[in-house]
Amino acid sequence: MSRVLTETVEITGGEARCRQCGHVLGAADRNYKLGALVRDLPVTEGNPTLRDPAIYADDPVVFRQFVCPGCATLLETEISVAGAPPQWDVRPA
Amino acid sequence: MATAEQQISWDGVDYPYIPPRELRIHEGLALHGDADEHVDPITHEVLRHALWNVNAEHGNTIMKISGSPICAYGHDFNPAILDERGDFVFFGPFLQYLGAATGSAVKWTLEYRSENPGIHEGDVFLTNDPWVGSTHQSDVAIYAPVFYDGRLFCWVANSLHQWDMGGTAPGGFNPMAVDVFWESPCIPPVKIVEKGVMRRDIEEYYLRSSRVPKLVALDLRAGVTGCTIAVERILGLIRRYGAATVKASMRKLQDDSETAFVKRLDTIPDGTWTEEGWMEVSMPGDRGLYRNRVTLTKTGHTLTFSNKGSAPQQGTMNGVLAAWKGAVVAMLTSQMLYDQMFVIEGAMRHIEFDVEPGTISCATRPASVSGAPALILIQSIGLGGLVISKMLAESTDEALRSEVMSAMGVMAFPIVAIQGVDQRGAGYSSFLLDPVGSALSALPWRDGQDTGGWPWDLQSTMPNVEDNELFYPFLYLWRKELADSGGAGRFRGGNSAELAIVPHKTDAINLFTITSQMAVPAPGMFGGFPSSTNKYALHKGAKVQEQIGASGRMPTAQEELGGEIDWVPAKSFDRVPTPDDVFVCAWAAAAGYGDPIDREPWRVAEDVAAGRVTAAWAAKAYGVVLAADGSVSEAATEARRQSIREERLAGARAWAGEEEA
Numbered sequence: 001m002s003r004v005l006t007e008t009v010e011i012t013g014g015e016a017r018c019r020q021c022g023h024v025l026g027a028a029d030r031n032y033k034l035g036a037l038v039r040d041l042p043v044t045e046g047n048p049t050l051r052d053p054a055i056y057a058d059d060p061v062v063f064r065q066f067v068c069p070g071c072a073t074l075l076e077t078e079i080s081v082a083g084a085p086p087q088w089d090v091r092p093a
Numbered sequence: 094m095a096t097a098e099q100q101i102s103w104d105g106v107d108y109p110y111i112p113p114r115e116l117r118i119h120e121g122l123a124l125h126g127d128a129d130e131h132v133d134p135i136t137h138e139v140l141r142h143a144l145w146n147v148n149a150e151h152g153n154t155i156m157k158i159s160g161s162p163i164c165a166y167g168h169d170f171n172p173a174i175l176d177e178r179g180d181f182v183f184f185g186p187f188l189q190y191l192g193a194a195t196g197s198a199v200k201w202t203l204e205y206r207s208e209n210p211g212i213h214e215g216d217v218f219l220t221n222d223p224w225v226g227s228t229h230q231s232d233v234a235i236y237a238p239v240f241y242d243g244r245l246f247c248w249v250a251n252s253l254h255q256w257d258m259g260g261t262a263p264g265g266f267n268p269m270a271v272d273v274f275w276e277s278p279c280i281p282p283v284k285i286v287e288k289g290v291m292r293r294d295i296e297e298y299y300l301r302s303s304r305v306p307k308l309v310a311l312d313l314r315a316g317v318t319g320c321t322i323a324v325e326r327i328l329g330l331i332r333r334y335g336a337a338t339v340k341a342s343m344r345k346l347q348d349d350s351e352t353a354f355v356k357r358l359d360t361i362p363d364g365t366w367t368e369e370g371w372m373e374v375s376m377p378g379d380r381g382l383y384r385n386r387v388t389l390t391k392t393g394h395t396l397t398f399s400n401k402g403s404a405p406q407q408g409t410m411n412g413v414l415a416a417w418k419g420a421v422v423a424m425l426t427s428q429m430l431y432d433q434m435f436v437i438e439g440a441m442r443h444i445e446f447d448v449e450p451g452t453i454s455c456a457t458r459p460a461s462v463s464g465a466p467a468l469i470l471i472q473s474i475g476l477g478g479l480v481i482s483k484m485l486a487e488s489t490d491e492a493l494r495s496e497v498m499s500a501m502g503v504m505a506f507p508i509v510a511i512q513g514v515d516q517r518g519a520g521y522s523s524f525l526l527d528p529v530g531s532a533l534s535a536l537p538w539r540d541g542q543d544t545g546g547w548p549w550d551l552q553s554t555m556p557n558v559e560d561n562e563l564f565y566p567f568l569y570l571w572r573k574e575l576a577d578s579g580g581a582g583r584f585r586g587g588n589s590a591e592l593a594i595v596p597h598k599t600d601a602i603n604l605f606t607i608t609s610q611m612a613v614p615a616p617g618m619f620g621g622f623p624s625s626t627n628k629y630a631l632h633k634g635a636k637v638q639e640q641i642g643a644s645g646r647m648p649t650a651q652e653e654l655g656g657e658i659d660w661v662p663a664k665s666f667d668r669v670p671t672p673d674d675v676f677v678c679a680w681a682a683a684a685g686y687g688d689p690i691d692r693e694p695w696r697v698a699e700d701v702a703a704g705r706v707t708a709a710w711a712a713k714a715y716g717v718v719l720a721a722d723g724s725v726s727e728a729a730t731e732a733r734r735q736s737i738r739e740e741r742l743a744g745a746r747a748w749a750g751e752e753e754a
Contacts, residue, residue: 007486081371
């Protein structure tokens, strides 16, 4: 019995998996992003029209990618501020 | 000993009003709750559409009478029909976020005005008090009881953004407001019309603080007349079909909406979804970022929205509860009740709010709240849409999954408030509405519409350039869509646009800015890339008139402008462009959906050919390499995409830092 968690991640057999290649990202009751590879980039790498956030704000702002270790699919992206940990944005009951 | 929570009075005085389950209505006010047990399907269909048309006529009446471009173009209003207890029957197809405020105003009035001064036939009430029933002081709610046979049968209501309600900042958006006392006055519910007659004393009190009292007086008549027409039409339906039948149809509308909503909830597993955005700059001179968090928890047939984890209230970034509640549920009409003709009551019966007061999204008096719709409110709509989307992504219903949306464009409205003496020598005070062009989200099956507006605002239109040049003392150099602004993705976020204006036939324009989303773009969804951001730039001493005279051509891009660039911050009050200067404003686009290297290459080629995406960005983000004739070079594209995968794996690492609790 599987449960679709997001466009890119599903839960099968109590584990979160990449829907593209089946790579196991961790237990279903944890944040699946912790089982992905993380890549922090300047926000200008996410959109060429962006300006340096430092023009406006003191906190660092980065474009964060969560990459499937198995197939390099982008599982999710975030805009992360001040070094915050990955958001646990999807939590099955 | 009472806990802090028990000591809070949610009565609209210091803390926002939260209606109790059972309203405390004075016994002297009789409610007309009689309803037939059944209404036949044909009669119901006739009445359903007749009531819809009452509401539509209500809205059209406001537009015909109001002289305000905020109404005519921005459609910054919404009419509604509510039952005798203030629950929604029909909400109009205009600004969806006004819903919670309108209902709150009517319920507060039932509780606190039914004894003194009383609620009677022919009365019309008015309020702009954000802690009672308004999203901010400029949004004035006007609402009238409908009496039949001596009993209160239902309510008709509208909320319309006003030109200027007074206070220290022209137009009502005040970037310097330390607290609410710097802003337009708050007016708790008053009886503006008594037994069919406009009360002159209340009207003069209402208009006295405005810089443009005659225009506000016109909008007051627009709102009152809209209600008057709606009252007459509902009484006409009652006389034709009978009160109990009309009420039965109203009840059925609410019940049918609830049935549809619950049926959809049944396709979604229980869970919790969280999104956060960042409010930027609490006051002019500040450079801080402040967390705005929205959490949605589904438990059976109940959805609970929470703002916990959001920053404490401060500066000019705050909003009231009525604004936040309206914001987080605004997307439900388009995403989960799209077939219910804006009858939102069915959803509201299954929604709870778990709020932390004293935060930027549930501010208590005397916090500054005038900027809410441009700031915390719109961002919370966007965050609300994202948590709803992530919930719908888990639905077993394909139709619901197709309603999943990436982050919308303009999650903070870039206010350009302008004031001064116009080309005719008259004073003016307004703000530019061009960013209502916004940009629509990407969906799991299509790209977002470029400059397509917002999914929760179905009527607003960008003003014509020529009309703005007629209304205000400036000329446009350009207003154009921006290539690459929409987030890259398997489906691309809609592109946004940029304008550039030059003061004309005036000495200068007093200009305020209020916005956010300058430093922090909206995130992509499920691997999509982020949106562009809002932008203000003042080119001091650009002297475009001389440039045009020398070159014979108009500049069409910021790179072609001279002068000294001032990257105007999110909140400012001291920029005064003259005819020698150029002011540029761009607004944030929508974010992308899905991994960009999964996008079908022919779609990218079409985007490049149409000018929506540049060839350089096509190669960098999408991994699509085009030949000289614009066709897709398949071998080069496959090689580039493989290279991107390798770059990702080589540049990434396992997370070794803290975990979110």
